[in-house]
Amino acid sequence: MSRLSRSSALIVFASLVLAACASTPPPPPPPxxxxxxxDWRGIVTSSDRDRYSRRDAAWSLAxxxxxxxxxxxxxxxxxxxxxxxxAHAPVAPPxxxxxxxxxxxxxxxxxxGLGYVVYGWFACRIEATPNGLKFSKLTGSQRPSGLLxxxxxxxxxxxxxxxxxxxxPANSYGQRPDRDLIAVLERIGDRRWRLVxxxxxxxxxxxxxxxxxx
Numbered sequence: 026m027s028r029l030s031r032s033s034a035l036i037v038f039a040s041l042v043l044a045a046c047a048s049t050p051p052p053p054p055p056p057x058x059x060x061x062x063x064d065w066r067g068i069v070t071s072s073d074r075d076r077y078s079r080r081d082a083a084w085s086l087a088x089x090x091x092x093x094x095x096x097x098x099x100x101x102x103x104x105x106x107x108x109x110x111x112a113h114a115p116v117a118p119p120x121x122x123x124x125x126x127x128x129x130x131x132x133x134x135x136x137x138g139l140g141y142v143v144y145g146w147f148a149c150r151i152e153a154t155p156n157g158l159k160f161s162k163l164t165g166s167q168r169p170s171g172l173l174x175x176x177x178x179x180x181x182x183x184x185x186x187x188x189x190x191x192x193x194p195a196n197s198y199g200q201r202p203d204r205d206l207i208a209v210l211e212r213i214g215d216r217r218w219r220l221v222x223x224x225x226x227x228x229x230x231x232x233x234x235x236x237x238x239x
Contacts, residue, residue: 065174065182070199073207076224083223084109087131087231091141094132098143103128105213106235112211114178118151118218122239125149125162131230149236160220161194170195173210181210183220
């Protein structure tokens with residue numbers, strides 16, 4: 026083969042390689058950390074998006090009712106648990122077992138309902154899954170569970186659903202609108218977190234679930 030023919034062949038080969046590279050999509054970026062889903066906004070329902078956008082209004086109304094109307098339990102002992110701006114960084118809780126209790130603030134029945142209800146302690150869990158951290162309340166008649174998405178260094182957003190009474194654990198976000206919920210996880214102290222659920226489906230105007238490492 027002459028020098029000119031060899032040069033032409035190399036040019037043709039290089040052109041084919043470049044064309045193949047251009048037509049082959051780049052590999053997807055490696056998943057972050059444990060492979061967690063990142064974009065909760067691509068999953069959230071329109072109803073929960075609205076609840077999330079109005080969470081400050083839920084705090085305001087619920088606390089006004091709690092301080093004005095009679096309730097059940099000791100509201101004054103809760104401290105930072107019911108302070109809207111109590112979040113600390115970093116937020117992510119370690120996987121494991123937790124003690125948890127629910128505080129319901131405000132009343133969907135207006136002035137006729139209880140302003141607050143402070144429940145006793147139950148069992149909860151944070152576990153690592155292929156899609157990220159998952160919260161589950163294990164005991165009690167109302168048992169929310171859902172995946173946690175990092176929002177910033179002080180907050181994670183949970184998309185979940187509610188199991189009632191003797192039902193199996195809830196795992197159906199987006200399939201049963203009457204059980205869907207959105208919550209914000211915040212750390213409020215040493216080994217102490219809270220899940221804030223704005224505008225829950227029933228009873229209160231704001232639910233706060235306190236978590237303490239077991």
